[in-house]
Amino acid sequence: MDPLNLVPYLPRAEWSLGPGDQGWLTMLGQVLKEYQTCTRRRSLLRARVMDFVTSTAILPLLLGCVGVCSLFKLLQWLRTRACVRNAVVVITGATSGLGRECARVFHAAGAKLVLCGRNAEALEELTRELAASRATKVQTHKPYTVTFDLTDPGAIVGAAAEILQCFGYVDVLINNAGISYRGTIVDTNLDVDRRVMETNYFGPVALTKALLPSMIRRRQGHVVAISSIQGKISVPFRSAYAASKHATQAFFDCLRAEVERHDIEVTVVSPGYIQTSLSLNAVTADGSKYGVMDETTAQGRSPSQVARDVLAAVGKKKKDVVLADVAPSLAVYLRTLAPRLFFSLMASRARKEWKPKRC
Ligand SMILES: NC(=O)C1=CN([C@@H]2O[C@H](COP(=O)(O)OP(=O)(O)OC[C@H]3O[C@@H](n4cnc5c(N)ncnc54)[C@H](OP(=O)(O)O)[C@@H]3O)[C@@H](O)[C@H]2O)C=CC1
Numbered sequence: 001m002d003p004l005n006l007v008p009y010l011p012r013a014e015w016s017l018g019p020g021d022q023g024w025l026t027m028l029g030q031v032l033k034e035y036q037t038c039t040r041r042r043s044l045l046r047a048r049v050m051d052f053v054t055s056t057a058i059l060p061l062l063l064g065c066v067g068v069c070s071l072f073k074l075l076q077w078l079r080t081r082a083c084v085r086n087a088v089v090v091i092t093g094a095t096s097g098l099g100r101e102c103a104r105v106f107h108a109a110g111a112k113l114v115l116c117g118r119n120a121e122a123l124e125e126l127t128r129e130l131a132a133s134r135a136t137k138v139q140t141h142k143p144y145t146v147t148f149d150l151t152d153p154g155a156i157v158g159a160a161a162e163i164l165q166c167f168g169y170v171d172v173l174i175n176n177a178g179i180s181y182r183g184t185i186v187d188t189n190l191d192v193d194r195r196v197m198e199t200n201y202f203g204p205v206a207l208t209k210a211l212l213p214s215m216i217r218r219r220q221g222h223v224v225a226i227s228s229i230q231g232k233i234s235v236p237f238r239s240a241y242a243a244s245k246h247a248t249q250a251f252f253d254c255l256r257a258e259v260e261r262h263d264i265e266v267t268v269v270s271p272g273y274i275q276t277s278l279s280l281n282a283v284t285a286d287g288s289k290y291g292v293m294d295e296t297t298a299q300g301r302s303p304s305q306v307a308r309d310v311l312a313a314v315g316k317k318k319k320d321v322v323l324a325d326v327a328p329s330l331a332v333y334l335r336t337l338a339p340r341l342f343f344s345l346m347a348s349r350a351r352k353e354w355k356p357k358r359c
């Protein structure tokens, strides 16, 4: 440290210049001496503060607060798990990514699972994996599997009947399956917009409608929609995906209001990026597979953490949950509070990201 910078910290230094050339040395000596005294005083003060903290009630109080908070969190976690123990939970898109992790987390919490997907072999493999897992003290149940494509409305009616036959009723429906999209609006075939809407919106809507009457009869049930932060804000080159997720948010918000009188819960979960195969499986403007692991996806949250957050949201009967980092979460507020700024940010993002025929 430059000793001259210490001058403001040495209010009591007395300056006396020595005779001739000795003046500077004397001054420097004085400054260093005062600096040492100040440092000693500061460490003495620090030691006294620490003594006070440890010898009085502050430290036990702090430790007590941390302990109570941890205990509260643990109790909440146990209560959450208890909520889904023996509950019949249906998960769509269970063959991959978030759906697969939800299957693991809900299975470990003791739920009776009905795993849905298009790939029967992948569902069977997951069932075998879950049956073999022993890392839980809770009694677990062998899952059922139901294979169907969400873009096929006829198949959904049959699948709903099959789902109801598994355990006789459904407690929790997790509409998780979905696909993403990359493309410019001007280049995108309308069939691609339809396919994304069929998978992400009409499929979950049809399945929910098919299972709802039995929930209403029992006056019990919980419908979860895995939406996206893109159900709250729209980003360039994701038109079909963002539209399908905005529609999802709107539909399930309406549903929540309508079924409250039947004691049915509705939770919309809006995650930011998650490390899954979503970008690999995304469709492009001409309907072909995008097939690229985007950096944003690769650096996203871990699907097991998001699955635990989904379980917590179900246990706490949350109505709307955003599971995203600070920037996307703030962007949601910006879209409402300063729309012009938000739109210009998105336009500049579009200018930067635009690549002819590839987004
Ligand atoms: N990953 C992310 O960054 C984010 C994901 N989400 C949402 O999370 C959900 C799960 O996606 P994620 O796990 O990330 O992606 P994955 O691609 O890993 O998994 C998607 C799942 O949906 C299934 N699926 C796709 N199309 C259909 C269909 N037509 N009929 C039935 N099942 C279908 C897939 O089945 P199959 O194996 O047969 O293809 C697969 O099981 C989606 O709704 C997505 O929008 C939300 C925010 C961020």
Ligand SMILES: CCCCCCCCCCCCCCCC(=O)OCC(=O)COP(=O)(O)O
Pocket: 180, 181, 228, 229, 230, 235, 238, 241, 271, 272, 273, 274, 278, 279, 282, 294, 296, 297, 324, 327, 328, 330, 331, 334, 345
């Ligand atoms: C006052 C300060 C405000 C700062 C706001 C800055 C604006 C930042 C823009 C952020 C855009 C975030 C986009 C997030 C997208 C996202 O998380 O999507 C989740 C998905 O569903 C992923 O799907 P994809 O197919 O796009 O990978």
